[in-house]
Amino acid sequence: MTEKPRPLRADAARNRARVLQVAYETFAEEGAAVPIDEIARRAGVGAGTVYRHFPTKESLFQAIVADRLSQVIERARAQTAADPGEGLYAFLFHMAEQGATDLGLTEAFAGIGFDLTEALPEAEREFTGIMADLLAQAQRAGTVRSDVDTDDIKTLIVGLQAMRRFRGDSERMRRVYPVIRAGLSVPGSAEASR
Amino acid sequence: MTEKPRPLRADAARNRARVLQVAYETFAEEGAAVPIDEIARRAGVGAGTVYRHFPTKESLFQAIVADRLSQVIERARAQTAADPGEGLYAFLFHMAEQGATDLGLTEAFAGIGFDLTEALPEAEREFTGIMADLLAQAQRAGTVRSDVDTDDIKTLIVGLQAMRRFRGDSERMRRVYPVIRAGLSVPGSAEASR
DNA sequence: TCTTAAACGGAACGATCGCCCCGATTCTAC
DNA sequence: GTAGAATCGGGGCGATCGTTCCGTTTAAGA
Numbered sequence: 001m002t003e004k005p006r007p008l009r010a011d012a013a014r015n016r017a018r019v020l021q022v023a024y025e026t027f028a029e030e031g032a033a034v035p036i037d038e039i040a041r042r043a044g045v046g047a048g049t050v051y052r053h054f055p056t057k058e059s060l061f062q063a064i065v066a067d068r069l070s071q072v073i074e075r076a077r078a079q080t081a082a083d084p085g086e087g088l089y090a091f092l093f094h095m096a097e098q099g100a101t102d103l104g105l106t107e108a109f110a111g112i113g114f115d116l117t118e119a120l121p122e123a124e125r126e127f128t129g130i131m132a133d134l135l136a137q138a139q140r141a142g143t144v145r146s147d148v149d150t151d152d153i154k155t156l157i158v159g160l161q162a163m164r165r166f167r168g169d170s171e172r173m174r175r176v177y178p179v180i181r182a183g184l185s186v187p188g189s190a191e192a193s194r
Numbered sequence: 195m196t197e198k199p200r201p202l203r204a205d206a207a208r209n210r211a212r213v214l215q216v217a218y219e220t221f222a223e224e225g226a227a228v229p230i231d232e233i234a235r236r237a238g239v240g241a242g243t244v245y246r247h248f249p250t251k252e253s254l255f256q257a258i259v260a261d262r263l264s265q266v267i268e269r270a271r272a273q274t275a276a277d278p279g280e281g282l283y284a285f286l287f288h289m290a291e292q293g294a295t296d297l298g299l300t301e302a303f304a305g306i307g308f309d310l311t312e313a314l315p316e317a318e319r320e321f322t323g324i325m326a327d328l329l330a331q332a333q334r335a336g337t338v339r340s341d342v343d344t345d346d347i348k349t350l351i352v353g354l355q356a357m358r359r360f361r362g363d364s365e366r367m368r369r370v371y372p373v374i375r376a377g378l379s380v381p382g383s384a385e386a387s388r
Numbered sequence: 389t390c391t392t393a394a395a396c397g398g399a400a401c402g403a404t405c406g407c408c409c410c411g412a413t414t415c416t417a418c
Numbered sequence: 419g420t421a422g423a424a425t426c427g428g429g430g431c432g433a434t435c436g437t438t439c440c441g442t443t444t445a446a447g448a
Binding site: 203204205206229230231241242245249250251 | 434435436437438439440444445446
Binding site for chain 3: 009010011012035036037047048051055056057
């Protein structure tokens with residue numbers, strides 16, 4: 001039933017790693033619309049080599065997004081272990097910063113030319129689960145208002161990333177993020193935090 | 195110095211109007227990436243006819259954005275005349291709704307493949323001016339915190355439109371908009387409004 | 389109605405891009 | 419070192435899209 005995938009030849013393994021690394025950087029900088037030839041060029045290989053490891057451009061992009069997503073999920077998991085009241089906020093800020101760094105990730109989250117739920121349903125579920133945990137513990141701790149749900153948070157992440165990516169320097173983000181934070185805070189609490 | 199533009203032939207004027215109308219609808223639905231041939235097809239004309247009235251696709255898109263922008267500016271102006279404390283909030287909500295309706299406008303505001311400031315500097319300046327007015331009067335009325343500036347508001351508009359367009363139904367918006375509103379409100383005021 | 393210039397539309401051109409093919413190269417096992 | 423298979427790379431194919439060209443059609447004035 002299961003096939004035994006013969007180990008890659010040394011040069012093939014090296015090239016595969018290079019392509020993955022370069023593709024990550026390139027999608028982050030230029031977004032999913034960047035031509036495969038550009039990635040191949042930057043990696044110092046031919047386009048054929050890219051296609052030998054990844055059957056379509058989509059599959060390469062998907063591999064990158066899956067990796068980035070697992071990093072982000074790990075980060076979220078780390079936050080659940082820290083201060084319960086601050087975990088969600090810290091994670092939201094982190095995601096806003098990711099939006100500035102990684103255009104590919106921003107597009108994946110926004111669903112621009114790529115359906116995350118369809119392409120990586122498992123990772124998407126996991127991400128949603130951690131978000132639910134972070135939100136629940138923040139609400140239990142009394143730092144986030146009780147009338148927002150997990151989908152609201154995911155929506156806000158898309159918005160935050162869009163703001164960061166399409167308008168603005170990091171200074172702008174540092175100014176706007178507190179507005180979202182204040183909006184999520186429990187009304188009447190000491191949420192006037194700077 | 196000034197050239198006398200001879201009046202268009204009747205069929206030419208009719209076609210030009212059709213193209214403008216159809217282009218507006220099509221850019222709103224599909225975004226700026228829609229092929230010119232598709233617009234021509236929907237308008238029932240040949241691609242050549244589109245290019246006779248608008249020398250490039252860019253110039254057609256720009257014409258549409260300029261028109262939409264002036265509508266939006268008019269709307270903002272109307273809000274300055276109404277309740278000073280609510281004007282900015284009403285306008286923000288309106289812009290969020292526009293994001294759901296008009297993908298082309300959303301892309302223009304987000305700067306996706308189109309530099310608004312460069313393409314329509316006059317309209318951009320005017321828009322920014324009205325935003326400054328709306329913000330100032332809301333701050334004077336005590337409904338918006340004093341530490342946000344006009345660029346923050348423009349950034350939030352981009353985010354709101356992205357949220358509305360890329361994630362959500364109108365139900366979702368009705369849930370998330372109040373979060374932004376609460377975040378903009380003066381801390382400690384009765385901003386816990388639903 | 390007839391003439392003529394304006395306008396039409398869609399075929400065609402050139403550029404871009406995803407993807408494939410195949411002769412040349414390089415790794416690896418012996 | 420050598421055979422043979424795996425891998426390489428880049429030229430090429432087909433599709434898409436912006437833009438142009440030109441033979442045909444049509445409005446408008448006499």
